Amino acid sequence: MQSQIPDIFQIPLINYVLLSSIVFIIGIVGVLIRRNAIIIFMSVELMLNAVNLLLVAFSSYRSDPAGQVFVFFIMAVAAAEVAVGLAIIVMIYRNIRSIDVSLLDKLKW
Numbered sequence: 005m006q007s008q009i010p011d012i013f014q015i016p017l018i019n020y021v022l023l024s025s026i027v028f029i030i031g032i033v034g035v036l037i038r039r040n041a042i043i044i045f046m047s048v049e050l051m052l053n054a055v056n057l058l059l060v061a062f063s064s065y066r067s068d069p070a071g072q073v074f075v076f077f078i079m080a081v082a083a084a085e086v087a088v089g090l091a092i093i094v095m096i097y098r099n100i101r102s103i104d105v106s107l108l109d110k111l112k113w
Contacts, residue, residue: 020061028054041093041103045086052082 027050034047056075063071097103 017061017065020057024054024058024061027051027057039104039106041096041105044105045089045093049082049086052078 031047031050031054034050035044038044038047056078059071059075059078063069093103096108100107
């Protein structure tokens, strides 16, 4: 008879850490290099999802649901951030007809 090992323990924790690090680095590169505001928001969401992946992985390995509950709060805040951010992008596009963040220096004056 085979022992019943949960699926989460069949993949080593380091794999989750590496995947999350790669996704987080892609998000950082997207924020630093791209000029399109929508791409920047998508990169910020990638970084949040990388953190969520780590929280769920560590929480599952420790058999503690606190990390998974915290992920739900992060997702709720991220959804509100996206709604407000997209509304700001729409208003910027209506005013200057571009979503290039390098053109946003006009908002200072």
